Amino acid sequence: MAKSSADDEELRRACEAAIEAGGSKQKIVLSIRVAKSRGMWGKSGRLGRNMAKPRVLALSTKSKGQSTKAFLRVLKYSTGGVLESAKLYKLKHLSKVEVIANDPTGCTFMLGFDNLRNQSVAPPQWTMRNIDDRNRLLLCILNICKEIMGRLPKVVGIDVVEMALWAKENTPVVANQTNPHDGPVVSTVTENDLKVTVEKDLVSQAEEEDMEALLGTYVMGIGEAEAFSERLKRELLALEAANVHAILESEPLVEEVLQGLESATICVDDMDEWLGIFNVKLRHMREDIESIETRNNKLEMQSVNNKALIEELDKLLERLRVPSEYAASLTGGSFDEARMLQNIEACEWLTGALRALEVPNLDPCFANMRAVKDKRMELEKLKTTFVRRASEFLRSYFASLVDFMISEKSYFSQRGQLKRPDHADLRYKCRTYARLLQHLKSLDKNCLGPLRKAYCSSLNLLLRREAREFANELRAGTKASRNPTVWLEASTGSSQTVNNADTSTVSEAYAKMLTIFIPLLVDESSFFAHFMCFEVPALVPPGGPLNGNKNGSNDDDTNDDDLGIMDIDENDSKAGKSSEELGTLNESLQDLLDGIQEDFYAVVDWAYKIDPLRCISMHGITERYLSGQKADAAGFVRLLLDDLESRISMQFSRFVDEACHRIERNERNVRQMGVLSYIPRFATLATRMEQYIQGQSRDLVDQAYTKFVSIMFVTLEKIAQTDPKYADILLLENYAAFQNSLYDLANVVPILAKFYHQASESYEQACTRHISMIIYYQFERLFQFAKKIEDLMYTITPEEIPFQLGLSKTDLRKMLKSSLSGVDKSITAMYRKLQKNLTSEELLPSLWDKCKKEFLDKYESFAQQVARIYPNETIQSVAEMKDLLASL
Template identity: 80%
Template sequence: MAKLSADDEELRRACEAVIDGKEKVVVAIRVSKSRGIWGKPGKLGRQMAKPRVLALAIAARSKGQNAKAFLRVLKYSTGGVLEPAKLYKLKHLTKVEVMNNDPSGCTFMLGFDNLRSQSVAPPQWTMRNTNDRNRLLLTILNVHKDVLGRLPKVVGIDVVEMALWAKENTPTVTRITAQRNFPDGPVAAAITESDLKVTVEKELVSQVEEEDIEALVGPYVMGINEAEAFSERLKRELLALEAANVHAILENAPLIQEVLQGLEVATYCVEDMDEWLGIFNLKLRHMREDIASIEIRNNKLEMQSVNSESLIDELDKLLERLRVPSEHATCLTGGSFDEANMAQNIEACEWLTSALRGLEVPNLDRSYANMRAVKEKKTELQKLRSTFVRRATEFLRNYFASLVDFMISDKSYFSQRGQLKRPDHADLRYKCRTYARLLQHLKTLDKNCMTPLRKAYCSSLNLLLRREAREFANELRASTKAPRNPTVWLEGLGQSANSSDTSNVSDAYAKMLIIFIPLLVDESSFFAHFMCFEVPTLVASGGISNATRNVSHDDDNDDDDLGIMDIDDNDGKTGKSSAELEVLNESLQELLDGIQEDFYAVVDWAYKIDPLRCISMYGITERYLSGQKADAAGFVRRLLDDLQSRISVQFGRFVDEACHQIERNERTLRQTGVLPYIPRFATLATRMEQYIQGQSRVLVDQAYSKLINIMFLTLEKIAQADPKYTDIILLENYAAFQNSLYDLANVVPTLAKFYHQASEAYEQACTRHIGIIIYSQFERLFSFNQKIEDLLYTVSPEEIPFQLGLSKMDLRKMLRSSLSSVDRSISSMYKRLQKYLTSDELLPSLWDKCKKEFLDKYESFVQLIAKIYPNESIISVDEMREYMASM
């Protein structure tokens, strides 16, 4: 009796728990799953076996429906827990095969008719022993018979062996519940052990086979003791049957001979047929080779045909590139450059440019570039280009010269006597714009041709600009009414000579800039674009910067936009290399060189009339200079820089001359009172401030510093000539300097600095002069005071009265001689102060300073006497203040 450890209740319950109790598990057995190989039954592939659990389950249906049986495959998860792997419906089971390549007989395979892929070998299931195998297979067969009413095909296992095993292991078969079909409907029937036995026998041995077995065994029914006799009898009958078979064979020998002869004839026929088939096979092979060769040749011919068509197309395209249109050839080699023919010339240039680019390697396949026809055509196009560039260059050079010659020959273009005329180049630029696009194409065809064209344009237009500037400057000076005598500010002339109005001089210079600076900027911008310099836009439309517009708002604005587009793919560029800009500035230098002389002439003319007008002209130039920001207008900026420098130099000459006039006072005879250049400088500074009018102060402040330093230095030298009057000259002139520049010093920082310097010098001179006057009147008094102060450093105050010359008797003598007539002494001090002053305006302030200084000294003397000579009587400070106040 075999143990049922594999089919225990615990495994069945675990399986039912996995399927949620929806089905009744009849049997559950642990197996190993492996994959067989079709056509190779000898290899089981046990090394790939996987542990599985096969569970046979029955699902009960509701009333009127049959029960369904399932074969479930369960696997173990990572945690050793059962989980569903695969589900087979038992109604699709068609075959149960025990593998004969497993000697143990424990491996079998279940075949289902609904597997999707029949090319993959079905899985093979291996049991641990034959008891488990028989139990599982027997249960599957019984359920298949009871539920479905039929049996699958059984291969590789003896049915009798299965029946015998079932009989021996009947007590171990588990009771199952199946759904059977009865007339009254499906009812549950318990399959007993005896029923199971009958069921197995009926399934394994049919009724017909059972009857045959009974008929065979029936005549030989005997006891167990007759077995040997039965065996002997069977042997005899076997020998008899074998002899009968031999006899039958011998009787059929002629037939066999005929069969053999027929087989031999068939063999000959087969050999002939094999020979013929070999011949046919050889011929077919040769035919196959011929067909393949024909196909190869046909493919080559077809490919050659396609390539020939493509080659013809490419050659047609190449020939189209190489063809030179007759109308373009005629225009390039001998066409006219008149304005009416420029459209044709431009079209020919565009074609020539495109043709040359089309023959270059990036646009033309590299294999074509080495073709003789392409090289010859490229040479022909280069000759056309050289011819056209030479003709166009020669025409444009003559054309520029003719335009300028025509304008120069017509005097109406220039300023005439009594009439200032603004230069107008609108017609000149309009005629030049006709050839602007031609110049761009010339630059694309040959950059080297631009240099002579630029030089020709610059040299021609330079003549016109210089003539216009010269005529305009001459008429501007002739029509400006201004005093002809130069003004001498710091020598010889009085205030009345400086009152003439010279504003029209600086207005004339401003008009020169208003007319010509925008013109020069416009010409620079037009030249840069017209001559195809790759630089940023110079100025806004109209050609005048914002600063220039503010000055020349009443002038007309010319639209100098060329109205053309770049043709050499430079639209997106915002700047070019410094080399390109340097070439442009060199060309502008050649275009505008020489015109600065007429500007210089206006500056020199204005300087001769009124040197102070350099201040106004400097400010005007500075405003224009701040408005020139474009790099390509470099010449205009240099011109303004040069004008500013020249104005500075001219004004510097005026300042130097003024300084020379101031220094000449040093070499004259003895000077007294206020020097003449002090009030004249105040007038000069006032006029200079009027000319500044909110402009830059650099030029004027430098002049102030230089003039005042020279003035102060000359004043010091003149004052040192006579030491007796040094302080008087200094204080009077420094006071005059302060009085004359008081108002200007409050608003001009530079003058304020020198005002404070003069104030300090004035105070020092006053202190020295007052000290001399006081000391001259009270010499004994303050000498006695000085002796006491000197001895106090070495002698105690109590011992001072016992020193030589400082006794009380000496003190009384000194007081009697110095203070006995103090009112006369104070009056003499006032008269002496008044005597040496040339300006009475300074006397009150000086006398106040003198009284204050004397009282301070006397108060110090009184305190010292009270300390050294406590019992001596002396005029008190209050009494002395009353004396001073009474004067």
């Protein structure tokens, strides 16, 4: 075989001379002659452009510090036959090695690089003299890629196994000449030393022998398992035979036990039969005794009942008489106030007479007597006539009372004068007929339904008119700024003063509306329940908070709802009946008060338009009134307060959503630096909200804080991500501003304290990232060297680390010289870089202290590594570095 040009020392020296002429200090690994052509993909043109041209391919490496770079150089012959550089490729960009299939010899291949600018031009094709030269060059390229870059390019058209076999057969032996004093010595350099083979990727001969031995053991193990299985089967059969023998031996004992059980069963059956006979005899004796006792009791009862019957018949004759004066009042008497005493007495007699003819009060044997039936029919006619006349009178009476009050303007609020609703006269006139209604209920419960509807319909008109006039005059007479404050507006600068106009009159107006009307509505509900004879507990306890003059009840009588009628029948107010009528009462209260809520809603909406933050005060006022209401009484008033609370919460949520939308609009702005506008404005907003909290509205404000801060932090993170270079600076400045502005509030408000700590953690994280970036920017080589040492200590001993590539003592000295010479200038540059993009100067001292501490900790860790791994090397001590940092 002809000598390969790769072994041509003159060619290698010519390549080295051409490289050195270009000013590059690189080492030639392999040089070989090739022919260059464009192939069928070349551009059409002159003939010489597509012809094969002689070239030399040279593989070279260059070491810089701990890293090694590999290059593929293309050299051509000049006019004088001297080699000169034509092209230079970096092997780290080599992506594909492809052998051209059109060449039957297999000596033509292409090298594809992924950084070529003009991808439309096909890469050149390289043709070798023979397959050996091609394999030798390609193996050298692949090994360099694997050992220096740690990866292999894509290989197309080549069988890697064939190349490995070729490498094994063609391992070159290179004579390494040395000139010691004793003479030249020839040493053999194997293929591993030249790094031009991939044989180490295949299975070695020793590994093949181990695999064959393992397979042989596996086959032998199968035979032993079959023998073991046969032995187990034999033992199982023997055990089964032993069990059967033991069972057969115990058969006499089993028979003896069965005979004993059978005799015991016979004895139990005999005993059960005797017990049944005795039980029948005892039952017959008990029935005979009961029969005798019953006959004796009946005889005694018959004698007693005959005497009692004579007495009851005498009493019955007295009951059946109807007084003439009561009959006249029930059928045609007047319902004027002067005649009400006679009407009440007639009702009481009629109620008692009807009750006396009922079965519980009248012996059942009298109920079917003709005289009793006739008298009962006569009393029923009297009752029907009286109930009809009284119901017609009361319906017209309620309507006339309300019509009179509505026609008088003096009862309602006038322009410039708020009028407290006064129903004392109305209740006084209604109270005259309270006992009449109580007796009507006892006579006919069904008559109360129409009367209740008539009363509710009439009084509802009066209450709605009073609420409407009062609410209109309340809003007209309240002086407050009608320019709502814009909170958290993105376009508003953080230095702009917030409109702090006093809007307390708004919430005072709402409180006044509740103070006047809630006690009034509760009193009306209570009065209606008692006046219309609902069997429920008292809605307002005597002397309760809503009955006093302070909260707007009438001045005439604090015990206004005591109608003096509860002594008619104490049995009518039992707890069982109370629960049954609560539903009916709430339905009637709905008719009585429905529609009045619209005027309360109007006051809430009016207050929201003036100052949305007043929703907090109104929410607290509403909760205070709501907590004072019973859960099982005055149902409509409680529903009204619930609806008001929901409406106030909805309006406040609307304000919070609008403010959050303004916060989110910040992220649409293009480059933002420094503290964002909504950070300090949120502190002002939170201070204002804390001033408005009343009662139990803490939850409403805490939910708003949670939504505000969540949107603020999310928006801040989004704005920071738009410019990653300055993201940490923007984050730490804004989180610091958030903490500074909310420090005082966070000490007294738990939910703000939680967000304060969250901002503190985010601030520390942003500071750590920013400071680490600045430190590594100035001392990258120093801490990369420390990182390599730290990674190797997990796998090898510290004594072996100085012998690793790039970590020798010489490398350490070079790194220390480049990193720590002029360390004061580097630290000063680190301070300037920290100061460069910081808009909040007050943060600089604390950040610089954190930076010095972080740098000192990292340097101390590096010094400990050096002292352990390089004990004889001296570096600048930690104390000196600490003093240097303190002096700057």
